[in-house]
Amino acid sequence: MWKLFLKINLVAAFCFATVAEAQLFRTKDRMDNLEGFDNQKFSYGFYLAANNFDYKLVLDPKFGMNGQKSLVQPKAFYSFGAGLIGKFRLNDNFDLRIEPGLQFVEREIYFDTQSNDQFAAGTPANLPFTPRELTEADKLRTxxxxxxxxxxxxxxxxxRWYNSRPYAAAGINYMMNLQSNNKSEDDNEQGIFRTTASNFAWSAEVGIQFYFSRFKLTPGFRGTFMINNETVADNATTPPYWTSAISSAKSRAFMFVLKFE
Structure with a gap:
């Protein structure tokens, strides 16, 4: 299996190198591809993305920490996204871009918070509660x-250098979570982790634009970092095993994007 995978990658790398040499970097009898493409006031395209979303957690010092031990641990998984590209040319060196898309995300948070039984009598931050034995299903939230x-x-x-051009970009994002469960009356006591639906973030991106005879291909790396706290607190009567242990949870994402224009 691994030998076949290695052969496929070697063939793909050879094909890309051949095409790149022929289309992009060959200097003899070289013609610039898409010479007037970047002079358009408006242009459009689409992109595909491989993403890795994680949570940056700030834990409550009482319910989320046991001495120096963190009681809550996030785990990220790789997923994908796709979207459209709209570009407005400002001048020779600057463009304004809007890139609406969908990002499909899966993460886990593990709550090792059984030690919060010690607060069963109640504190200024939580009501008294009856301790319960947490199962693995109680501790793990997907x-x-x-x-x-x-x-x-x-x-x-x-x-442009031959048929390539480096770029960097930065800006702000509005991100609506369609699976936030923010309006659910159930919470973690019923196995539902709730987050905010409307969110704001900032992004930064770098990459290289390659010009072919019929289209422009842009591989790039993007980081997106949420500004607001996404956690919706559990109900007041819910024991402090879950969101009480988290002061704030903010998404941070790293993406490899492949753009076609």
Whole structure:
């Protein structure tokens, strides 16, 4: 299996190198591809993305920590996304981009918070409760999210070098979570982890644009970092095993994007 996988990768790398040499970097009898493409006031395309979303957690010092031990641990998984590209040319070096898309996300949070039984008598932060034996199902929360991601980015790029051009971009995102469960009356006591539906983030991206005879291909790396706390607190009568242990949870994502224009 691994030998077959290695052969496929070697063949793909050879094909890409051949095409790149022929289309992009050959200097003899070289013609610039899509010479007037970047002079258009408006252009459009689409992108595919491989993403890795994680949570940056700030834990409550009482319910989320036991001495120096963190009682809550997030785990990220790889997933994918896709979207559209709209570009408005500002001048020779700057473009304004909007790239609405969908990001499909899955994460886990593990709550090793059985030690919070010690607060059963109640504290100023929580009501008295009857301790319960946490099962593995109680401790593990699998969180699936579908974000409608709408980034507005300013792109700055250098001059073309043969049929390639480096760029960097940064901007802000509005991200709506279609699977937030924020309106659910049930909470973690019933196995439902609730998050906010409307969110804001900032993004930064770098990559290289390659010009072929019929289209522009742009591989890039993007980081997206949520600004607001996404946690919706459990109900007041729920024991402090879950969201009481989290002061804030903010998504952070790293993506490999492949754009076609």
């Amino acid at each position: 969180i699936k999210s579908t974000y409608v991601d709408i980034p507005l980015l300013i792109e700055v790029h250098g001059d």
